[in-house]
Amino acid sequence: MDKENSDVSAAPADLKISNISVQVVSAQKKLPGRRPPLLGRQLPLPGRQPPQRPIVKAKPKKQSKKKVPFWNVQNKIILFTVFLFILVVTAWTLLWLYISKTESKDAFYFAGMFRITNIEFLPEYQQKESREFLSMARTVQQVINLVYTTSAFSKFYEQSVVADVSSNNKGGLLVHFWIVFVMPRAKGHIFCEDCVAAILKDSIQTSIINRTSVGSLQGLAVDMDSVVLNAGLRSDYSSTIGSDKGCSQYFYAExxxxxxPLEISATSGRLMCHFKLVAIVGYLIRLSIKSIQIEADNCVTDSLTIYDSLLPIQSSILYRICEPTRILMSFVSTNNLMLVTFKAPHIRRLSGIRAYFEVIPEQKCENTVLVKEITDFEGKISSPYYPSYYPPKCKCTWKFQTSLSTLGIALKFYNYSITKKSMKGCEHGWWEINEHMYCGSYMDHQTIFRVPSPLVHIQLQCSSRLSDKPLLVEYGSYNISQPCPVGSFRCSSGLCVPQAQRCDGVNDCFDESDELFCGSPAPTCSISSFREQYKASPFACEPVKSKASGADKNSCQTRIPCNNRTFKCGNDICFRKQNAKCDGTVDCPDGSDEEGCTCSRSSSTLHRIIGGTDTLEGGWPWQVSLHFVGSAYCGASVISREWLLSAAHCFHGNRLSDPTPWTAHLGMNVQGNAKFVSPVRRIVVHEYYNSQTFDYDIALLQLSIAWPETLKQLIQPICIPPAGQRVRSGEKCWVTGWGRRHEADNKGSLVLQQAEVELIDQTLCVSTYGIITSRMLCAGVMSGKRDACKGDSGGPLSCRRKSDGKWILTGIVSWGHGCGRPNFPGVYTRVSNFVPWIHKYVPSLL
Structure with a gap:
């Protein structure tokens, strides 16, 4: 609990690059296993004496000492042993030298671009076979060759290849190129993107006098601010330079x-498509996607990516889609070019895209508005190119003025909110309103921001990285001394709703603030009257609140109209109870509100010890331990055979958001003793998650392998609460996990821990922390003796429903001030607020 791509193969393709492919020599074949044959001839070993001459008697002479021959058996054995030793040592030395010189090598690819400012674009540059293109490509390649052959990477540099020369809205030429290095795999870590890019940027000589970003790069006038260089993939390199065309197309639109149109589909094999889109100078490209059929994955394999360039340069990504969609989405470039890549390398069912692009003029996002003397919303402003996703680095300016000094400006944001800017950067645009700085974030409801001034100057700076969701804002005036009209209630989001709608059981404020802290429930119909009509629950009729009709509070209407505030049964009967699905009470006459509701009814907690103790085997069958690179990191809850629910902050960051290093351990009581382990196939973090406030701290995880039914005694899903379910302060619940037992601990517990906590009143929780939203709830004990801690994040807050004994996933361990501190309870994600979002990805729970 927070209290506190690789596609580079071992050898490059034969793409007119000399000496890249290096043969790998197996050392195993060179190791001496048998004695090598001796060089030269073998001498016969002495075994017999030569034949003697006949003995002739003579006078006895003085006996002389017999001379021993040098090439006797003993000396030859010694010489042979010495020779063999020298031969073995020489062979090992030569083998070691050979292996060290022929170690495995890899090719490293970098995609880049820069703008040449002093050369006019010619139409012939679009033709790769034209003399003009070849001449310009040769010039640029020679310049890049000179830069890197005189750099620290000179011995690894192989070559550069110009892929495209295009026009652009800033004038001059925009050159797209690849740089290829070849080096031993073991040294590949030295090729950081910043290092390679720095060599090119440092080679541009700029003048301090004229204070311009344009400098000289070996004679070429290059805009330093336009230089971009990122690591790329071999498959992209092959496709974009034309050596492996496949599904690659070039479009020029005027x-x-x-x-x-851009349409393509396939039912088997693979799709690796590159669409280069270029418009006439001075205009932009809008890509509209009608539908995408793709395997919902982790963005590493199956994806559609839109680039603000003609090469797949990571820093120029406008947007990436990694799941199927049939909702019309459109994106706008910042220049007159765009690259669209579609990758589906392992097609198991129909995959493809249906889209089109068009040429559009640039828009100026600025306006001066005179607001009328009407205390209501009278007009709208929006992000650039609405309803398209607005491009990165855009800027908008609005000036508002009211007719009276007593009136201020009210801004109603749709699915968006702005809050005071902190030390951290703004992920979804930053706002300057009358010299005060604010950060924007996406919500699932409306919010109102009021500026108590008759003259308001607003500036929006878009995100500098990716395209973002379109923004729509209504504006109007309001009485500064009275933000909401008489007889209305002001929601925490800034909205004003009629006072009569307060505590009526309907979420009129979107953030539930009109339904919090209600002293007594809204009146309901009498049970006897209802049972005579439907034989079910008292919610199937609507209370008559007015006595003018001749009825009293306990009388009922037999049927109410169906709308978004009612629940519709299978027999088309509607009643005012939005959270009827799977709440443990049969409300519909046909029982359709409780059909298909399967989750754990385990009652083993009756035998558990209250207050931070070890658990029993199988006691919490929905508890999951998530391991990152082999180590326990967060918790999660089983909600179906292949889906888990956890906290978004566990996966915040590039490394943590990649499902590849994650594994889920189910049916486990002691760490390392899981009954079932599955890799994580997909991580879905809520799109409105705010890493600064922990709002919308929820994430779904899809398992690569569904857990088997044979383990249902040890693994069971926990029930998802009904949408909008209310909780009562003081209700007893349980928090479980393998996290730290104390705030000062350095590591978590080996045995699953459990602690009984109680739900804290929302007003008390807000007064304690001050930044509690309607998507959060507090639980613990005010004495601070029982709480979750670091390592428990993402785990369940389990509450048992009295009506049917089922366990409900009421909360997800999110954040808090320290661990177990007095007067600082734990903060949990309120799961009931995310039921529609969960059903979007896990419809089987419906």
Missing amino acids: HLSLHY
Whole structure:
């Protein structure tokens, strides 16, 4: 609990690059296993004496000492042993030298671009076979060759290849190129993107006098601010330089009124498509995607990516889609070019895209508005190119003025909110309103921001990285001395709703603030009257609140109209109870509100010890331990055979958001003793998650392998609460996990721990922390003796429903001030607020 791509193969393709492919020599074949044959001839070993001459008697002479021959058996054995030793040592030395010189090597690819400012674009540059393109490509390649052959990477540099020369809205030429290095795999870590890019940027000589970003790069006038260089993939390199064309197309569009289609599909094999889109100078490209059929994955394999360039440069990504969609989405470039890549390398069912692009003029996002003397919303402003996703680095300016000094400006944001800027950066745009700085974040409801001034100057700076969701804002005036009209209630989001709608059981404020802290429930119909009509629950009729009709509080209407505030049964009967699904009470006459509701009814907690103790085997069958690179990191809850629910902050960051290093351990009581382990196939973090406030701290995880039914005694899903379910302060619940037992601990517990906590009143929770939203709830004990801690994040807050004994996932361990501190309870994600979002990805729970 927070209290506190690789596609580079071992050898490059034969793409006119000399000496890249290096043969790998197996050392195993060179190791001496048998004695090598001796060089030269073998001498016969002495075994017999030569034949003697006949003995002739003579006078006895003085006996002389017999001379021993040098090439006797003993000396030859010694010489042979010495020779063999020298031969073995020489062979090992030569083998070691050979292996060290022929170690495995890899090719490293970098995609980049820069703008040449003093050369006019020619139409012939679009033709790769033209003399003009080849001449310009040769010039640029020679310049890059000179830069890197005189750098620290000179011995690894192989070559550069110019892929495209295009026009651009800033004038001059925009050159897209690849740089290839070849080096031993073991040294590949030295090729950081910043290092390679720095060599190129440092080679541009700029003048301090004229204070311009344009400098000289070996004679070329290059805009230093335009230089971009990122690591790339071999497959992208092969496709974009034309050596492996496959599914690659180039489109040049010059007509403003036309839709240029982009459609492709396949049922088997693979799709690796690159679409290069170029418009006439001075215009932009809008890509509209009608539908995408793709395997919902982790963005590493199956994806559609939109680039603000003609090469797949990571820093120029506008947007990436990694799941199927049939909702129309459109994106706008910042220049007159765009690259669309579609990758589905392992097609198991129909995959493809249906889209089109068009040429559009640039828009100026600025306006001066005179607001009328009407205390209501009278007009709208929006992000650039609405309803398209707005491009990165855009800027908007609005000036508002009211007719009276007593009136201020009210801004109603749709699914968006702005809060005071902290030390951290703004992920979804930053706002300057009358010289005060604010950060924007996405919500699932409306919010109102009021500026108590008759003259308001607003500036929006878009995100500098990716395209973002379109923004729509209504504006109007309001009485500064009275933000909400008489007889209305002001929601925490800034909205004003009629006072009569307060505590009526309907979420009129979107953030539930009109339904919090209600002293007594809204009146309901009498049970006897209802049972005579439907034989079910008292919610199937609507209370009559007015006595003018001749009825009293306990009388009922037999049927109410169906709308978004009612629940519709299978027999088309509607009643005012939005959270009827799977709440343990049969409300519909046909029982359709409780059909298909399967989750754990385990009652083993009756035998548990209260207050931070070891658990029993199988006691919490929905508890999951998530391991990152082999180590326990967070918790999660089983909600179906292949889906888990956890906290978004566990996966915040590039490394943590990749499912590859994650594994889920189910049916486990002691760490390392899981009954079932599965890799994580997919991580879905809520799109509105705010890493600064921990709002919308929820994430779904899809397992690569569904857990088997044979383990249902040890693994069971926990029930998802009904949408909008209310909880009562003081209700007893349980928090479980393998996290730290104390705030000062350095590591978590080996045995699953459990602690009984109680739900804290929301007003008390807000007064304690001050930043509690309606998507959060507090639980613990005010004495601070029982709480979750670091390592428990993402784990369940389990509450048992009295009506049917089922366990409900009421909360997810999110954050808090320290661990177990007095007067600082734990803060949990309120799961009931995310039921529609969960059903979007896990419809089987419906």
